[in-house]
Amino acid sequence: QSALTQPASVSGSPGQSITISCTGTSSDVGSYNLVSWYQQHPGKAPKLMIYEVSKRPSGVSNRFSGSKSGNTASLTISGLQAEDEADYYCCSYAGSSTLGVFGGGTKLTVL
């Protein structure tokens, strides 16, 4: 059970697009279309932004999108806004005994 790999930080200017990668293995990201993404503001509980690689829960802006290729999943945020500044985590289902494994998190700074 190794954590998924995310960049420690990314940044972008308002209106731009950014992409956060999440690299796993053939035992987790590569085996299941069950990757999810979370946004966490300081002192708050995480919020689900994307599930099953590319599905958005009700109420989540369509500026957030997800994709996957092989063992790497990605979260793209378009039209960056100040309120997007937060920590972002990916998570993958990894089998019947490891129901979830998170990435280390990525701090998004909106310049």
Add this chain to the structure above:
Amino acid sequence: EVQLVESGGGLVQPGRSLRLSCAASGFTFDDYAMHWVRQAPGKGLEWVSGISWNSGSIGYADSVKGRFTISRDNAKNSLYLQMNSLRAEDTALYYCAKDIGTTVTTSHVSGAFDIWGQGTMVTVSS
């Protein structure tokens, strides 16, 4: 209102035990898998344990396997985490989280968490 409320955290000495509880409301509890996720101070999220709707599928992170036990009582809409042999590295905010569900797995566990509690803090220190 859909809600998860954790309780049972506190300060405990290394080697001792603690039992966390999570009370669910506002949704059909026994339709969904449930999980515990923790976050050490200033650190990232770590999945700790999960349990399917009927307790037929249970999983643990390697870091807690053999020490923690997850369980649920669907009649009481409650989730539990029995934590034994606690270590300093178990110090964290423990979140209860609802699985969004899926048809992809036979257990309907997706490993995606759409509802979170506010967490209960566990501090392991002498």
